[in-house]
Amino acid sequence: MKINKVMDTVTDFFKENVNAPLRFTAIEKTDEGWYLQLEVIEEKEYMQKYARDQIVGLYEVTLDDEMEVTSFKRINMRSRSMAYEEEATS
Structure with missing residues (x-):
């Protein structure tokens, strides 16, 4: 299945470059390739050492049709216990 290949590609990329646990929140096929959003646990060891709540980063990732990460x-x-703040719309 192609979505599994997309997820595997992004997981491998993040293991190599960010080295943090991740969770996919959105995967979409686009005209140019793929668009993904995912959450990444940031600085897990530091936060555990000082008994602080984990920091979660929300990332956008794009892949081209050849399954290469083109941007992130x-x-x-x-904080893990807080919800993302919605951007104000006018």
């Missing part, structure tokens, strides 16, 4: 960026961060 963190778009938000929060």
